Amino acid sequence: MDQLAEIKKRIDIVEFINRHVPLQKAGRNFKGLCPFHSEKTPSFVVSPDRQIWHCFGACNEGGDIFKFLMKWENLTFGEALKILAQQAGVKLDRGVYTDQDWDKKQRLLTINQYATDFYQFLLEKHKLGERGRKYIEDRGVNLKTAKHFYLGYAPRSWSALLNFLRKKGYGEAEILSAGLISKSQNNRFYDRFRARLMFPLMDMRGNILGFSGRVMDTSTKGGKEMKYVNTPETSIYHKRENLFGLAQAHKEIRDKNEIILVEGEFDAILAHQYGYRQTAAIKGSALTRDHLRLIKRLTNRLVFALDMDEAGQKAIKSSIEEAEKYDLQMHVVNLKSGKDPADIFKNQPNKFTEFYKNKQTIYEYLMDFYSKGQDLQTVYGQKTVIEKMLPSLANIYNPILFDYYLKLLCKKTSTEVETIKKAIFNFRNKAKQKQKYEKEFKTVNKKNAEEALENYLLAILVQSKEQETLVKMVEKTLEKADFYSPAVFKLFELVKKIIAQKQNKVIETLEKNLPSELTDAFNRGFLYELTRNEIDYKKEIKRVVLKIKKHSLKKQLKNLASLDKQEDLKNKLKTLREVEKSLSVI
Secondary structure (H helix, E strand, C coil): CHHHHHHHHHCCHHHHHHCCCCCEEECCEEEECCCCCCCCCCCEEEECCCCEEEECCCCCCEECHHHHHHHHHCCCHHHHHHHHHHHHCCCCCCCCCCCHHHHHHHHHHHHHHHHHHHHHHHHHHCHHHHHHHHHHHHCCCCHHHHHHCCCEEECCCCCHHHHHHHHCCCCHHHHHHCCCEEECCCCCEEECCCCEEEEEEECCCCCEEEEEEEECCCCECCECCCCEEECCCCCCCCHHHCCECHHHHHHHHHHHCCEEEECCHHHHHHHHHCCCCCEEECCCCCCCHHHHHHHHHHCCEEEECCCCCHHHHHHHHHHHHHHHHCCCEEEECCCCCCCCHHHHHHHCHHHHHHHHHCCEEHHHHHHHHHHCCCCCCCHHHHHHHHHHHHHHHHCCCCHHHHHHHHHHHHHHHCCCHHHHHHHHHHHHHHHHHCCCCHHHHHHHHHHHHHHHHHHHHHHHHHHCCCHHHHHHHHHHHCCHHHCCCHHHHHHHHHHHHHHHCCCCCHHHHHHHCCCHHHHHHHHHHHHCCCCCCCCCHHHHHHHHHHHHHHHHHHHHHHHHHHHCCHHHHHHHHHHHHHHHHHHHCC
């Protein structure tokens, strides 16, 4: 473990995380918006003293620099270790660190690379790939671009790839886990992709995670085939996290501070061929939170260039709410010809340049879109446009943007500002009242309140010098069942033993004897902010311990009421009244 410590010593965690997440000084720690979920208020805390991080928001996760890189890049520990060791200039000893997950992942990536080489060779050099070469030529893609995207061809065979990979030393079970073959009901294996143009799906480091195979002729004996067949969900491929073309586009996206999002593979490929190398495809029309987190890491400007059909319009509208949470600037390229980007690039590439130059912000585009076919000289036309815009405007919480687009809609519909503002506020209130999962939402909030109290208790434990007072109060008031987190209870039990042994440096002794499963809870105590400079710890300890007891009693009473245990119910109610009375006088 000396090499791990050396890496942590050489790479400052604050400086490292700040490259990816803007951090600001907050007392002895640093704070920022959590990169692993959307939030408005910073809950992500980094400690330069202890070289750790923790999210006190929805994630409730934490760790060291290795854990951060693993989550940020979706890596195994072995991969993160190698990357950080290289950055730190630490030479790892051979055979010291083993990572079975990493070994398994590397084998799957190697299988996919062999499959890519197989498909690519057939497309570029074999007579079997002639059909594929003719097809991409008809679609306007030149061979240089095809090579840049590692396009390939899967032959019309049930076992060509399977036999090729067997010769490379891989068994059916591994090839199946890579998603390259399927298994029949009579336990026979066969190639998943047959007679299809193959698009490798890659991450930003160029690793091939899976494939998308496009049929080139839908007229078959059995009727119509699926247009696309994709790699199923595997341990390395997750559709919701993947954007086609990002491996080729990510440097340009960073340089231009912009990503153009299109719908299909050919849209992205031809965009690159004609100079728009900041383009990636969302593989259909569903833009997920994982996609948005990925995009936010590269840029804050998102340009939609989706098909102008119903699905494309729906994708644009449904993306607004989630993208607003990530504070992304959103624009739309209005492809007025009604065709998809691939057709425009193939037939009229200059037209796309014209459409791109005239791109609109997403809210201006929606106002124009909803105004089509409406007579804005009439109150009914104005009403229709305003009502359709309400969901989008109600989602804008940045006051500058809200004010700008509110005035723009007022001008377009000849309506007073206060009238539309009132309609937006009414819409927001109705939306809140119609929460489908109100009960679950309340439960989550309750859990968060219990976690917050325990985190505060931990902070007093590790940041103050009142461990003995705190432990006595906890021992006097709380039982094991009162703790939301079992780890927090175990920490207090350890501190109690250390105090009983008359140890002077309680926290230092605790840290030296800390079991690994309690590390995260211990770290939270250091990262949780004690907001007030002058705290009466004895009074504060009593208040927070009683609040934890109150939460616990209410939960127990609810369970007892459903079981109709009258005697226990009376005792718990009595204790609850005593706790509430004590809280009222603190």
